[in-house]
Amino acid sequence: MKTSLNKAFLIALLFSLSPTLFAQGSTEYTGGFKVKLNEDGTKYFRIISWGQFWAEYNDNAPDDVSKTNLSIRRARILTFAQLNKKFMILTHFGLNSLNGENISPVGKGDSSQLFFHDFWGEYALSSDHAIGAGLHYWNGISRLNNQSTLNMMTLDNNRQSWATIGLSDQFARHIGVYFKGKFGKFQYRVSINEAVADNLQEAAVPTPAGPAVYAGRRLLGSKDAGKTFAGYFDYNFLDQESNFLPYKVGSYLGSKKVFNVGAGFFLHPSGSVVADGVGELSGEDVSIFAIDAFYDAPIGDDGSAITAYATFQNNDYGRDYTLGTTYETGNMIYTHVGYLIPGDKEKTRFQPYLSFSNRSIDAIDNNANRFGIGANAFFTGHHSKLSLEYSNLKYGDNDAVSVITLQAMVYL
Template identity: 75%
Template sequence: MFKKIILLIGIVLCTFQYSYSQGSPDYTGGLKVKLNEDGSKYFRVISWAQFWAQYNDDVPDDVSKTNLSIRRARILLYSQINKDFLILTHFGLNSLNANNQSPTGLGESSQLFFHGVWVQYSLGANHAIGGGLHYWNGISRLNNQSTLNMMTLDNNRQSWATIGLSDQFARHIGIYAKGSFGKFQYQVAVNESLTNNLQEATDPVANGPAVYAGRRLLGSKDAGKNFAGYFEYNFMDKESNFLPYKVGTYLGGKKVFNVGAGFFYHPDGSVRANADGTLEGENVAIFAVDAFYDAPIGDNGSAITAYATYQNNDYGENFTLGQTYETGSMLYGHVGYVIPNADKKIKFQPYALLKTRSIDAIDDNATSFGIGANAYISGHNSKLTLEYQNTKYGDNDAQGLLTLQAMIYL
């Protein structure tokens, strides 16, 4: 095992040894092009890539235990002609690997698509409305997580609770409003729900579990819209809500303590079939409460990051899909510590995570724990992450997965 870990580290370091970038964990980096002298008219470009090397010992004999992939490759561009208008465009690809690559780069499952395209209009200094394919989500901080500055290797998967069910990769087409009243921040949205989702080929069976197919089977009039919101109070430093992407860790660069609550509601989003085959809609309702703390410890460069959330998921009676989306509840938390280091440029941050879920469909639980460490070469702009995560689902044997990530963003 130790030799394999060293091999993975070597692969990644060789791949990225000539890469370097500047920046901070907040959204003040990127390439900013001023269109006038005072910079009030501008456009900004942010680009990032995450490369994964994974080791999984629990695979069939003819399957490699070590795999390489591009977890994310993205470009985000936003611009303001003046303070009253903003347009944002975000495109890229996810999880590109040997099994979903196309010989000509035209494969539907692995190539570029728009992650977000929206326009926004300011309503004074602290409020705005907008519309498009947007990321102003409800539920929790993790459902609005930025993929640039996560503390853990990746986001908690069950927190992105609607991906491919009601939305396109965590983005809905809809309208939103966002803003703040002092240290209280809010975001709410009314969205269209996806028709051809992950269950487009699944129909409900008599007296069987719910299927997320409300818009497809019941029509857009009764099941076409969903509603979402997230609200939080900033007890210490106020975080920016200029963009929807929540920071995973500030590495002690801010002193933040936020408490939040959010929801997602899709009337008749799921469908069940009665004994006689009659279809009935079931409301999808998800809500969560969470808390986030990030602060320096003393003046020696150390810092702590902690997050905890409770989430209740009701996708309909006994709903389950791929051990990811399931009616039940979840407790999740993680904590990380930045180790004091005389070299202020390089930072090391070990962390741990724990998750437990109750699952109605199997009348049992799923538990996960993980340990990992980040090596920040230039803040979040250049970092390496090594994480081991172990998951046990119901009566199944526990499975472990070791992942090494190299990330660069400019």
């Protein structure tokens, strides 16, 4: 009797999930498992999971380092629940870039640990506007600083577009309060957040008349350097994109006709610190501004589609600021374009693409250029795909670095 009841419960559960189970070719957060908690579906929870697995070949690796390496680029679980039409809570956790160098013997190392990427609650002020608080991803600056990792067109996001990772936030997320909504075709998201005290420069101190260090909260205190402010605004000329969740779609694979123009900002008063000739410290405001445009549309009736994106971003992290080959005070132009080859939507589809970025760097009075060429093979839309990309980075006077990466992705 108990076994029969268990089977009946399982069958009922599957039927309740079936409308949203493994949505074929989904480009937004409509996949995964949705469980209705009442008859009209106003109370529910949804679970989404995805993984990205990399094999990289770097011909520029040192002699004692393998040129080919395997890694788990991302392993994530996201769940959100709507208690009613007013309240929603979201939880997103996982890990990133787990490889042979940082994996630990018994799974207790820092890189092996799951951590919260997002954890926030939201209250709907009306059908078009909401307020929320927590560890959130309602970012400013640009579309790519709000990029979903489920449906990128390129192998990965343009790294410099995630302009504050590890500097003022935890992996592109701040603890704070946000407002989001829309007025007709105009969408907005703005936030006030806490800046982190310990970041990628937790041990750095400014040198007399030297470059800025991103350590405002740590060195000057939370009163003067504890808050950040961000916003992004875009106008949807054609089909309307959802802003139910913050994650921007990378490619709709021809399922929508979208043309958006946007602009955004990030401001951290006294976020960076400089020292004068005698070592006296003072704060410098960190300000980042961007404008961008996104176009994604089918071409004709043969299943082909185009995806195109371009942005200009001005980065001011303080006087002659640099950190590795990732963050610099200067300007950036980035663009990518992809073409979905005609074909049957129920069969494997292919999408070749190109990407290019140019960054001016005040500290070295020189540029950084990155070129990428790749292709996606979609077996079930973004739910299961392979991506292959060749990239070439020339940073200032350094030798160019070329990398070939193969990615396998599954998302349920």
